[in-house]
Amino acid sequence: MSATPRAVTRLVEAFSRLPGIGPKTASRLTYFLLRGNQQEALMLAEALQALHAQTQLCSVCCNISESDPCDVCADDRRDGGIICVVEEPLDVLAIENTAAFRGRYHVLHGHLSPMERVGPDELRMRELVTRVEAGGVDEVIVATNPTLEGDATAVYLTRLLSPLKVQVTRLALGLPRGGDVEYADRMTLSEAIAGRREISI
Amino acid sequence: MSATPRAVTRLVEAFSRLPGIGPKTASRLTYFLLRGNQQEALMLAEALQALHAQTQLCSVCCNISESDPCDVCADDRRDGGIICVVEEPLDVLAIENTAAFRGRYHVLHGHLSPMERVGPDELRMRELVTRVEAGGVDEVIVATNPTLEGDATAVYLTRLLSPLKVQVTRLALGLPRGGDVEYADRMTLSEAIAGRREISI
Structure with a gap:
């Protein structure tokens, strides 16, 4: 005998299997959906069902796409x-x-x-x-x-x-824009030095 | 034209509506499910559909339950x-x-x-x-x-x-078990002092 309905534990377990979502977060999400109206939960369910059904791999670039070839591969301007x-x-x-x-x-x-x-x-x-x-x-x-x-x-x-x-x-390695030389890690700073470029004025 | 299939953005948006899940996490969850097999996504979808369909409020205690009255309210031993x-x-x-x-x-x-x-x-x-x-x-x-x-x-x-x-x-207010007097906030410590109890030996 438990105080929790089977439907609740089932959803908590399903959420817990997602990466970065522990049992506490899974419970929080489940009870959030329980408090809200049913429409919210059903919309998420439908989006999940459509995920694989409406996507495929582009046979050219192997990206996930709804068409084959994908939009990028089919675009003549690329x-x-x-x-x-x-x-x-x-x-x-x-x-x-x-x-x-x-x-x-x-x-x-x-x-x-x-x-x-x-x-x-x-x-x-x-x-x-x-x-x-x-x-x-x-x-x-x-x-x-x-x-x-x-x-x-x-x-x-x-x-x-x-x-x-x-x-x-x-791709170039170096300091990220907005970064700080003082706080850059040794590897990044070494690579920024090795990849230094002439300043054009 | 976009590089992302509609089914993907739809799920990202649906995840983003959950509390504590921002667009980055929503993308991560979606692509995790895309990489995995379809079964994982469908199981989560089914659990979501069952959530409201298989639960109700207990008419006695108003807790969420699969039966009415709920297990606790129906239990004579409580x-x-x-x-x-x-x-x-x-x-x-x-x-x-x-x-x-x-x-x-x-x-x-x-x-x-x-x-x-x-x-x-x-x-x-x-x-x-x-x-x-x-x-x-x-x-x-x-x-x-x-x-x-x-x-x-x-x-x-x-x-x-x-x-x-x-x-x-x-419920009693006071220091949490495993807590530390030094690091307790002022309110908690005041309440622990006000609620002090005689030590029985």
């Missing part, structure tokens, strides 16, 4: 000569938000990680090579994260693409 | 002479977890708050008075939160119940 390789679909969003890139993307869906048993075959690397082999690509920007795994993935990709005549570049 | 009044269903759970209370409950579903336009009529106070008027209740423990609003609610309830011959008590 520059097919530059491919920006990212780890996750969220990275595409972040770069799109800058409006600083008008090329195309390629989503690896992860990074190389021997510890997590993620090798080249678990990532969308073959698809990238096929795209570059098809020609018309001048530059591949490797925009994996500036982490050990992201670096290893970038090096691996560079070797993989080296037989093909394509320039492989990597 | 002491009907003591009613513990709480603000929220989660408070019932917390008190049940202590196993220190064998009486019954009454859930107000909030606290008095003129700022948020919550008056006595928005809370389940009438139902409590009816229960006490029906007789057989010796003590009402007001277990509202030790906050301004919880205190105001407790005072209001005490006045409301004063014509009825029932003892109205409030």
Whole structure:
């Protein structure tokens, strides 16, 4: 016998399985939805059901999309000569938000990680090579994260693409805008020094 | 034109409406579910749909329950002479977890708050008075939160119940177990001093 209805514990457990949501937060969310009207909970339920049903991977860039090819790959105004390789679909969003890139993307869906048993075959690397082999690509920007795994993935990709005549570049490392030299970590500061550029006036 | 499928933004927006979940966390949750298998998202969806469909308010104590009366109210072994009044269903759970209370409950579903336009009529106070008027209740423990609003609610309830011959008590205030006198805030320490008890040996 328990003071909690089965429907409540079930939702608390379902919320708890999400990353970063512990049992306390899961309870809070559940009782928030219980207090509110049923419509709120049902809207969230419908959005969850539509998530996989209405999305697929773009067969060109492997990004998550509702159409195949995705909007970016289908857009003639995007520059097919530059491919920006990212780890996750969220990275595409972040770069799109800058409006600083008008090329195309390629989503690896992860990074190389021997510890997590993620090798080249678990990532969308073959698809990238096929795209570059098809020609018309001048530059591949490797925009994996500036982490050990992201670096290893970038090096691996560079070797993989080296037989093909394509320039492989990597995002600049340095101080973040609004950052502080005094508080920058040693690695970042070293990289900012190594990557210093002439001031043009 | 956007790089994000409608189904993704819809779920991000739905998650963002939950308390304590900002747009960043909502994106993270959505892409976590996208990466995982569809089953995970559908299980959460079903739990959400069942939440209101399979729960109701107990007509006696106003707690959320799958049956009416709820398990606690239907349990003959619980002491009907003591009613513990709480603000929220989660408070019932917390008190049940202590196993220190064998009486019954009454859930107000909030606290008095003129700022948020919550008056006595928005809370389940009438139902409590009816229960006490029906007789057989010796003590009402007001277990509202030790906050301004919880205190105001407790005072209001005490006045409301004063014509009825029932003892109205409030949870003890003091240092939390494992706490530290040095770091206790002034209010808590004052209340711990005012509520000091003789040491029995």
